[in-house]
Amino acid sequence: MKTYFNMLLFLILGLVQMDRAHSQDPQWPLHTICNSNKLTVTYRSCVISDPLQDVGVSFLPCPNKLTDPTTVRIAFILRQSITEFYSSIKLFLNGLHVWGVDEPLCLPQFPRFTFCGSRRGEMITFEMLIKSKVDLPLKGDFNLMVHGINQDGFQIACVNATLSFW
Amino acid sequence: MNFFTISAFIIYFPIGAGQSCTEIIENLHYSCMGRNLSYIPSRIPSSVQTLDFSFNDLKWLKKTVFPVFTFLRVLDLSRCHIRQIENDAFYNVKNLTTLFLTGNPIIYFAPGCLNTLYNLQRLVLVDIGLESLQLNINNLTKLQELNVGTNYIQSMTLPPFMSTFKDFSLLDLHANNISIIRTNHTVVLREIGKNMTLILSRNPLLHIEPGSFKGVHLVELDIRSTFVSFASKKQGLNGLHGLNVTRLMFGMYKDDPKLYPSDLDYFDGLCSIHFYEAYYYMKERLDWKMNIFRCMINATVVVVKGGVIRVIGYVPFHKIKELYLINTQLYTVPGKQLSHIRTLEKFVFTHNSATQVEKFLDMPKLQYVDLNSNQITLQSCCIDVLSGTPQIRYLNLSLNPQISLDKGGFEGLESLEILDFHHTKLLGIGSFTLLSNLKNLRYLDISYSSVTFVNVYCFYGLSSLKVLKMAGNSFQGDVANYLFNNLTFLEHLDISYCHVIEIHLTSFKNLQRLRHLNLRGNNLMSIDFLTDPNLKQLTTFYVNKNSITTIPLDILQKLPMNLSEFDLSFNPIDCSCSQTDFMLWIINNQRVLKQPENILCKTISPNSDFRVTDFDIDHCVYKKKLIIALLVFCVVFIVVLSILVYRFQFYLRYCWILLRGYRSPGQQECSYDAFVIFSSYDEAWVMNELMENLENGVPPIQLCLHMRDFQAGKSIASNIIDEGIMGSRKIIVVVSQHFIDSAWCRFEFELAQSRFVVERNANIIIIILEDVAERKTKKVLGLHKHLKKNTYLKWSRDPLSNMRFWIRLRKAIVAT
Numbered sequence: 006m007k008t009y010f011n012m013l014l015f016l017i018l019g020l021v022q023m024d025r026a027h028s029q030d031p032q033w034p035l036h037t038i039c040n041s042n043k044l045t046v047t048y049r050s051c052v053i054s055d056p057l058q059d060v061g062v063s064f065l066p067c068p069n070k071l072t073d074p075t076t077v078r079i080a081f082i083l084r085q086s087i088t089e090f091y092s093s094i095k096l097f098l099n100g101l102h103v104w105g106v107d108e109p110l111c112l113p114q115f116p117r118f119t120f121c122g123s124r125r126g127e128m129i130t131f132e133m134l135i136k137s138k139v140d141l142p143l144k145g146d147f148n149l150m151v152h153g154i155n156q157d158g159f160q161i162a163c164v165n166a167t168l169s170f171w
Numbered sequence: 172m173n174f175f176t177i178s179a180f181i182i183y184f185p186i187g188a189g190q191s192c193t194e195i196i197e198n199l200h201y202s203c204m205g206r207n208l209s210y211i212p213s214r215i216p217s218s219v220q221t222l223d224f225s226f227n228d229l230k231w232l233k234k235t236v237f238p239v240f241t242f243l244r245v246l247d248l249s250r251c252h253i254r255q256i257e258n259d260a261f262y263n264v265k266n267l268t269t270l271f272l273t274g275n276p277i278i279y280f281a282p283g284c285l286n287t288l289y290n291l292q293r294l295v296l297v298d299i300g301l302e303s304l305q306l307n308i309n310n311l312t313k314l315q316e317l318n319v320g321t322n323y324i325q326s327m328t329l330p331p332f333m334s335t336f337k338d339f340s341l342l343d344l345h346a347n348n349i350s351i352i353r354t355n356h357t358v359v360l361r362e363i364g365k366n367m368t369l370i371l372s373r374n375p376l377l378h379i380e381p382g383s384f385k386g387v388h389l390v391e392l393d394i395r396s397t398f399v400s401f402a403s404k405k406q407g408l409n410g411l412h413g414l415n416v417t418r419l420m421f422g423m424y425k426d427d428p429k430l431y432p433s434d435l436d437y438f439d440g441l442c443s444i445h446f447y448e449a450y451y452y453m454k455e456r457l458d459w460k461m462n463i464f465r466c467m468i469n470a471t472v473v474v475v476k477g478g479v480i481r482v483i484g485y486v487p488f489h490k491i492k493e494l495y496l497i498n499t500q501l502y503t504v505p506g507k508q509l510s511h512i513r514t515l516e517k518f519v520f521t522h523n524s525a526t527q528v529e530k531f532l533d534m535p536k537l538q539y540v541d542l543n544s545n546q547i548t549l550q551s552c553c554i555d556v557l558s559g560t561p562q563i564r565y566l567n568l569s570l571n572p573q574i575s576l577d578k579g580g581f582e583g584l585e586s587l588e589i590l591d592f593h594h595t596k597l598l599g600i601g602s603f604t605l606l607s608n609l610k611n612l613r614y615l616d617i618s619y620s621s622v623t624f625v626n627v628y629c630f631y632g633l634s635s636l637k638v639l640k641m642a643g644n645s646f647q648g649d650v651a652n653y654l655f656n657n658l659t660f661l662e663h664l665d666i667s668y669c670h671v672i673e674i675h676l677t678s679f680k681n682l683q684r685l686r687h688l689n690l691r692g693n694n695l696m697s698i699d700f701l702t703d704p705n706l707k708q709l710t711t712f713y714v715n716k717n718s719i720t721t722i723p724l725d726i727l728q729k730l731p732m733n734l735s736e737f738d739l740s741f742n743p744i745d746c747s748c749s750q751t752d753f754m755l756w757i758i759n760n761q762r763v764l765k766q767p768e769n770i771l772c773k774t775i776s777p778n779s780d781f782r783v784t785d786f787d788i789d790h791c792v793y794k795k796k797l798i799i800a801l802l803v804f805c806v807v808f809i810v811v812l813s814i815l816v817y818r819f820q821f822y823l824r825y826c827w828i829l830l831r832g833y834r835s836p837g838q839q840e841c842s843y844d845a846f847v848i849f850s851s852y853d854e855a856w857v858m859n860e861l862m863e864n865l866e867n868g869v870p871p872i873q874l875c876l877h878m879r880d881f882q883a884g885k886s887i888a889s890n891i892i893d894e895g896i897m898g899s900r901k902i903i904v905v906v907s908q909h910f911i912d913s914a915w916c917r918f919e920f921e922l923a924q925s926r927f928v929v930e931r932n933a934n935i936i937i938i939i940l941e942d943v944a945e946r947k948t949k950k951v952l953g954l955h956k957h958l959k960k961n962t963y964l965k966w967s968r969d970p971l972s973n974m975r976f977w978i979r980l981r982k983a984i985v986a987t
Contacts, residue, residue: 082250084204115476119396119427120426125225125249125273126249126271127273127297127321128274131426132426
C-alpha cells in the first residue's frame with residue numbers, strides 16, 4: 006500500500022513537471038490581423054526575457070491599397086513603468102533590411118502621448134491612423150519587427166509581423 | 172524512505188524553488204512579480220519594507236492574507252485578480268505609506284477596508300472599475316496623492332472630510348467619465364487650499380459651469396484631450412474663469428484621434444484664467460493671422476509643442492522668461508518678433524522647418540538659445556544674428572545642415588559657456604583660430620561635423636574649456652599631437668572615430684586635469700602616450716574598437732593610478748603564449764576593465780569569438796613543461812637507442828644481410844657437410860680429433876672451419892652466414908667452457924637456431940666437449956632449452972665410448 010501511494014505521488018508530480026515544461030514553450034500564438042485577397046498580415050509577439058507578455062494588434066479596416074486609410078490599434082499590459090519610451094521599427098524584404106526608424110516616443114520633458122508616464126499594471130491602448138500618400142505596387146512578403154524599450158533598458162513590448170502583398 | 176519518495180521529492184523541489192520571491196535588498200525589499208502566487212510566501216521576513224506582489228492571483232483580500240508586516244511601507248498588488256476586499260484586509264500591514272491596486276477588477280469594496288491605513292500617503296486605484304470618488308477613507312488624514320485614473324468616475328466631487336487633508340497635493344482623474352463640472356463639485360477642492368495638482372486629461376467634458384473654479388488655487392491643471400467637441404472646448408475654457416493656476420496644460424495628446432478646426436476665438440477663454448506657465452500641446456493647423464499668444468502675454472513660461480504654425484506675428488510679451496516652440500513647422504527663427512523682449516532668458520526652438528535665422532536685437536537677458544534639429548544654414552556665425560544678446564551662455568546649433576564660422580564670429584559673445592554643433596557640418600573651424608575670445612567656454616561639442624583639422628591653433632584661447640567632444644572628424648598630418656596644448660583645464664576629451672593611427676607621447680602633456688579620454692573607434696596600435704606623468708588624474712579611458720594587439724608590461728605598470736574604467740574591448744588581441752604577461756594582466760584586472768567579456772582574441776575564423784578572459788594561462792605553462800619533457804625524453808631515447816644498437820650489433824648486421832635479398836637456401840647447393848661452431852681455445856681438439864676422424868675417415872666428410880674456410884676480405888658475419896650456416900647441411904656445436912664465454916660463439920649459435928626455426932630441420936648437432944655447469948649453459952640464449960629437448964653427443968677419451976661417439980656423429984652428419 007505504501008509503495009502504491011509513492012508510485013502514485015511520483016506519477017502525479019511527473020505530470021505536473023511535464024505540464025510546467027509544456028507551459029514554458031517559448032513561443033506566443035500566431036495572430037492573423039488581415040486576410041484578404043490583397044493583403045495578409047500575421048504577427049507573433051517575440052519571446053522576451055521573463056516575464057512574458059502578448060501584444061494585441063488590429064487593423065480597422067484592413068486596407069486593400071496603401072492609400073486606403075486604416076486605424077492601427079495596439080493594446081498590452083505594462084509590466085514596467087515607462088517614464089521614457091523608445092521604439093524601434095525595422096522592415097525586411099527577403100531577409101534584407103529595407104527600412105527602419107528609431108524614435109523616442111516618450112521623453113521626460115513635455116510627454117506627448119497618452120501612455121507616457123504610465124506605470125506597471127496599466128493597460129496601454131494606442132491608436133494611430135495611417136495612410137500612404139502614394140500607392141506603391143508592393144508584392145511579396147515583408148517582415149516587420151517592432152520593439153520598445155523603457156528608461157531602464159527593459160524591453161516593454163516586441164512584435165514580429167509578416168505582411169504579404171499579392 | 173524508498174526510491175519513489177526520494178524521486179517525488181526531487182521532482183517537487185524544483186517546482187517549489189521556482190515560486191520563491193526575489194530578494195532585492197536583504198530583509199527589506201522583495202519582488203514576487205509574476206509568480207502566479209495565491210498567498211504570501213512564508214519566507215518573506217517580517218522586517219520587509221517594500222513588497223512587489225504584482226501579477227499574482229489573490230482574488231479575495233481578507234485579514235488572513237497578509238502576515239504581520241509591521242515595517243511594510245510600499246505594497247504593490249497590481250494585476251492580482253483581486254475581486255473583493257474585506258474590512259481589516261490591510262490590518263496586518265497598517266503602516267503602509269504607498270499602496271498600488273492597479274488593474275484589479277474589484278467588485279466589492281468593504282466600507283472600511285482602507286480606513287486602517289492611517290499612515291497612507293499615496294493611494295493608486297488605477298483601472299479597478301471605480302465609479303465614484305466617495306471612498307471611505309476618512310482616516311487617511313496624511314494622504315498626499317490619490318490616483319484614480321482610467322476608471323468610470325462621473326463626478327469629481329470629493330468627499331467632505333477630505334477638506335481636512337492638509338497634505339493632499341495630487342488628484343489624478345485621467346481617463347474617467349466626468350462630463351460636467353459644477354460649482355458644488357469643487358467645494359472641497361477650494362477648501363483644501365493651495366499646492367494642489369489636478370489632472371482631468373482625457374475625460375469627456377461637455378460643460379464646465381462658469382464660476383466652478385473661481386477662487387480655486389492650483390499648482391497644476393492638466394486638461395489635455397479633455398473636451399468632447401470643439402464647442403465644448405471653447406465653452407470649457409470660458410468656464411474656467413477665475414481660476415488661479417501656476418502651470419496650465421492644455422491642447423491634445425498626439426495620439427488623440429480627434430481633430431478640431433481652427434478658430435480665432437478659441438483661445439479667448441484663456442484670458443480669464445490667471446496662470447504663470449502655459450503648456451499648449453497643439454494639433455491644430457493655425458492661420459497666419461491668428462495670434463495664439465494673445466492671452467499669454469502675462470505668462471513667464473510658454474511652451475507650444477506640435478501642430479502647424481508656419482509664421483507668428485508680433486507678441487507683446489512683458490513678463491516672459493522662457494519660450495519653447497517645438498515641432499511647430501515654423502519657417503523662420505522668429506528673431507524679429509522676439510527682438511526687444513527684454514525679459515526673455517531662455518529660447519528653445521527645435522524640430523521645426525526653419526532654414527534661416529532672423530537677428531535677435533535688444534535682448535539683454537537672453538542666456539539660453541537652443542536651435543537644434545532644424546534646417547538652418549548660416550553663412551557667417553554667430554555674432555551677426557546674436558549681436559543683441561551679450562549675456563548668452565548656452566548656444567545649441569546641433570543637427571542642422573551647415574554653419575560657416577567666420578573670423579571674429581564670436582566677438583561680443585564672451586559670456587558663452589556651452590557651445591554645441593554636433594552633427595552640423597561646420598566650415599572654417601579646422602583651418603583658422605576662430606574661438607580665441609571665448610575665455611569662459613566650458614563645453615564644446617563639434618562631433619560629426621565633417622571637420623578636418625589642419626591648424627594646430629584651432630582651440631587657442633579656450634582657457635576654461637573642460638569638455639571637448641569632436642568625435643567623427645579627422646586630422647591632417649600630425650596636427651593631433653599639438654592641437655590640445657592650450658587646453659590646460661580640460662577634463663573630458665572625446666576624439667573617437669577620428670581615424671587616429673598614432674598619438675605622440677607628448678600629445679596630452681598639458682592636460683593635467685584630464686579625467687575622461689575617449690579614443691573609441693580609431694586605428695591605434697599602441698597606448699604608450701598613457702604613461703605620460705601629466706595624465707595622473709585620468710579615471711576613464713576608452714580605446715575599444717581599435718587595432719591594439721598587445722600592450723607591453725612596462726606600459727601596463729605605468730598606467731595612471733586613478734584609472735578605474737578602461738575599455739579594451741573589440742581589439743584584435745594577440746592571444747599567443749608569448750603574450751602571457753598581457754593575458755594575465757587582463758585576467759587579473761577585470762575590475763578596472765569595462766566589458767571584459769568583449770575583449771576578444773584575434774582569430775582566423777571571423778565567426779568564432781574567443782575571449783581573453785577565457786584564455787588558459789596554465790596551458791602555456793604546461794606547454795613549456797611539455798617541451799622540456801620532450802627534450803629530455805629525446806635525449807634519453809637517443810642514449811638508450813645507442814646502447815641497444817651496440818648491444819645487438821650482430822643481430823642488426825644479420826637483419827641487414829637478410830634485407831639485401833638473400834637467396835633462398837633451396838636454390839643453392841651446399842658446399843660443406845657441416846659447419847663447426849667452436850671456441851678458438853678448443854681449436855686443438857677440433858684439428859686433432861674432429862678433423863682427423865671425419866675428413867680423413869671413410870667416406871670423407873667436408874667440414875667448414877672459420878680459420879681455414881672463411882673467405883679473406885669478407886666480413887666475419889657474412890662468412891658465418893654465407894659459408895657456414897647457409898653453405899652447410901649440418902651445424903656442429905662444440906660446447907665447452909670457452910664456448911660459453913665467447914660472444915662470437917653465442918652469436919653463431921643463435922643464428923643457427925634462427926635457421927632451425929625457419930627450416931624446421933633437426934640440423935644442429937651438439938657435442939659436449941667437457942662438463943659445463945648447468946647454470947652457465949643458461950647464459951647462452953636457448954642452449955639450455957635445446958639441451959633439454961634434443962639429444963646431444965658427449966665426448967670421452969674412453970676407447971669404447973670414443974668409437975661409439977664417432978659412429979653416432981658420422982651417422983648424424985650423413986643423415987638427411
